[in-house]
Amino acid sequence: xxxxxxxxxxxxxxxxxxxxxxxxxxxxxxxxxxxxxxxxxxxxxxxxxxxxxxxxxxxxxxxxxxxxxxxxxxxxxxxxxxxxxxxxxxxxxxxxxxxxxxxxxxxxxxxxxxxxxxxxxxxxxxxxxxxxxxxxxxxxxxxxxxxxxxxxxxxxxxxxxxxxxxxxxxxxxxxxxxxxxxxxxxxxxxxxxxxxxxxxxxxxxxxxxxxxxxxxxxxxxxxxxxxxxxxxxxxxxxxxxxxxxxxxxxxxxxxxxxxxxxxxxxxxxxxxxxxxxxxxxxxxxxxxxxxxxxxxxxxxxxxxxxxxxxxxxxxxxxxxxxx
Ligand code: MTE
Numbered sequence: 001x002x003x004x005x006x007x008x009x010x011x012x013x014x015x016x017x018x019x020x021x022x023x024x025x026x027x028x029x030x031x032x033x034x035x036x037x038x039x040x041x042x043x044x045x046x047x048x049x050x051x052x053x054x055x056x057x058x059x060x061x062x063x064x065x066x067x068x069x070x071x072x073x074x075x076x077x078x079x080x081x082x083x084x085x086x087x088x089x090x091x092x093x094x095x096x097x098x099x100x101x102x103x104x105x106x107x108x109x110x111x112x113x114x115x116x117x118x119x120x121x122x123x124x125x126x127x128x129x130x131x132x133x134x135x136x137x138x139x140x141x142x143x144x145x146x147x148x149x150x151x152x153x154x155x156x157x158x159x160x161x162x163x164x165x166x167x168x169x170x171x172x173x174x175x176x177x178x179x180x181x182x183x184x185x186x187x188x189x190x191x192x193x194x195x196x197x198x199x200x201x202x203x204x205x206x207x208x209x210x211x212x213x214x215x216x217x218x219x220x221x222x223x224x225x226x227x228x229x230x231x232x233x234x235x236x237x238x239x240x241x242x243x244x245x246x247x248x249x250x251x252x253x254x255x256x257x258x259x260x261x262x263x264x265x266x267x268x269x270x271x272x273x274x275x276x277x278x279x280x281x282x283x284x285x286x287x288x289x290x291x292x293x294x295x296x297x298x299x300x301x302x303x304x305x306x307x308x309x310x311x312x313x314x315x316x317x318x319x320x321x322x323x
Pocket of ligand 1: 083084085087139140141176195223225238239242
């Protein structure tokens, strides 16, 4: 298979400009259509399988982690009502409104590519088979906001080890569920769906990198990426791919959604770096979600405050070039 590097692919090859500009309108129409179809076609039993709005089921046996920050977590309400999840709508409040469309049971994760034991694992086995920890991490977005989230999850490296990566596994690619019924934003061709992300293998194997299954001790709500999403606390939010169904170990750097769409704005590495501005805004400071627009902006730290743990991964790299 011919793999094109993201830099070789212009965004206009993927998304017609008028579709991109009208994305809000088109997403609203796609989701309204899906909502009506879902309500029209659902029996009482099927309705019970759609996630109810509000707080989720508690995850048993969650242990605290020494890798948590001691910052005060953002409120549950703010974390679950200010989201980026384009498949569930454009704008920060739309994903929470539309999350009921995302059924998350049954759910299977496929792990394939450069590994000795490719295969599948169900979400119930993920929840019971990997010790679930509370990891309080800061999530930082390129749009200059941040929140502190008490995630529940487990190190990605523990899951990858089960599938036995080979020595040719240099990168890890991730894919979101492709199902326009459950993720109706996928009816609008603003991205080359499904949403895709990637990490270098050493980033994926770092003990700070987790697959999250919950927050505030409970199963993840749909808008936050149920039932399984990536969290890499030293990178910008868009690396945190949601509702993952596939992980592929690869020899080449994988294409990612944002690299394909706007490569000049979002690089593959996406390390939080106050010294490198986004073309349309400064990355030097941020506000905390939940504190309001009048709150004082805080200075952004390199690697989101995790430099002592992760800067060595990038020794010798020009982080202006590999942004
Ligand atoms: N994953 C998918 N599948 N689709 C998306 O639109 N948005 C990303 C990331 N993961 C996104 C996604 C962006 S831009 C951010 S900032 C984080 O999710 C936000 O995560 P949160 O809603 O839990 O705050």
